Amino acid sequence: MYRILVVDDEPMIRRGLQKLIGEAHPAIVASDTADNGVEALEKIASCRPDLLFTDIKMPKMDGLELCREVSERYPDLPVVIISGYGDFEYARQCVAYGVKEYMLKxxxxxxxxxxxxxxxDGLETRRNAYIPLSATEEWLDRLQDAVWHLQTDGVDRVVEQMEAFCASAKIEPIRAEELMRELGNKLVDRLNAMDIYPFELPQGDEGSGSPFARLGESTRSMLEQLRAKRKGNLKEPVEEAKAYIELHLNRELSLEEVADRLGLNASYFSQLFKQMTKETFVQYRTKRRMERAKKLLSMPHHKITDVSAEVGYADHPHFTKTFKKVCGMTPSEYRESLGIRG
Known part of the structure; x- marks a missing residue:
């Protein structure tokens, strides 16, 4: 459905033209009027029409000046000049401002x-320009991956490719605006579905810059949110978790503590850790404790009870039981296998 704006300083002509245009096509659902270019620009800014019909000779701002302003601010808005002046110079200037049609009263x-x-018909063709769902899904996948891995250049590359695609497909600016807004909202939904922590789409000036630039800026802002939550650490979350576990093998380190350190939801972190390491958090932590224990047991001056405490087991029998389960022998038997007695 389409909205029309009619601009003419003569009330009777304005209303008559409005009526004719309204009857011209069933897809026209609303029309509005203005009596000069200044008022017209205000109405375009507040509720943008799909088509603009304007007279040339008007007070305050004439039709030619209005066309110039529209060509700069809204280059995709089709304009029709309606004038009693058949002068070629007016028509020539109108064409220079991208006017689609010139009609004489x-x-x-x-x-x-x-x-x-x-x-x-021209608007329908532009509105029906096709963007494959597979393309938008791929863009979303890559944006999500770039945010997760803190790759600012990755965000920029995706946004550049989206802009190039829309330009080659002749996607009209209004459709591009809608698409970029939709992608931004879907990206936020995806990130929140991961249960990392609440993401919000930054609210910027809707009128500043291209829709592609605004999406890029919003996505980079979310990336920085994640960077701050990870305390500036650029490592993969699982690698960071491994390093943190390694530093704290001498105490009962919980999955919740590590997840909180990374700024991740505990449930999500547990799934991610299992996916990346093929082990649960507890299995990995236990394996690393036993590997540290074997290294300490190979040093004769360490007592077995000291080794137990060093790898986070205050309960010595529990350490012995766990060591045997993982290594196939007790700590004492392991030492004996190395030729160490006592």
Missing amino acids: PVTKTAVGRTVMKLI
Whole structure:
């Protein structure tokens, strides 16, 4: 459905033209009017139309100046000049400002209908420009991956490719704006579904920069949120977790503590750790404790009870039982296998 704005300083002509345009195509659902270019720009900014019909000779801001402003601010807005002036110079200037049609007063219902049909057909073609779902899903996958791995350049590359694709597919600016907003919201939903911590799409100035630039800026902002939550550490979360476990093998380190250190939801961290290491957090921590224990047991000056405490087992019998389960022998038997007695 389409909205039309009619600009003319003569009330009767304005209302008559509004009526003719409204009857010209069933897809036209609303029309509005303005009596000069200044008012027209205000209405375009507050509720942008799909088509603009304007007279040339008007007070405050004439039609040519309005066309110039529209060509700079809204280059994709189709404009039709309707004027009593048949001067070629006006037509030439209108073309320079990207005006689609030039109609001379008095206009007829047939001429208006033909012009409206032609312009709406053009809008339909632009609106139906196709963006494959597979393309948007791939863009989302790559943006999510770039945020997760703190790769700012990765974000920039995806955004550049999206902009190039939309340009080559001749996606109209309004559709591109909607698409980028949709992708931004979906990216936030994806990140939140991972249960990392609450992400929010930064609220910026909707009118500043291209929609692609704004999406890139918003995505980089979320990346920085994650970077801050990870305390600036660029390592993969699982690698960071391993390093933290290694530093604290001498105490009962919980999965919740490590997840909190990384700024991750405990349930999500548990799944991620298992996926990346093929072991549960407890299995990995126990394996590393036993490997540390074997290294300490190979040094004769360490008592077995000291080794037990050194790898985080205050309960010596529990250490012995765990060591045998993992290594196939008790700590004493392991020492004896190395030729160490006592």
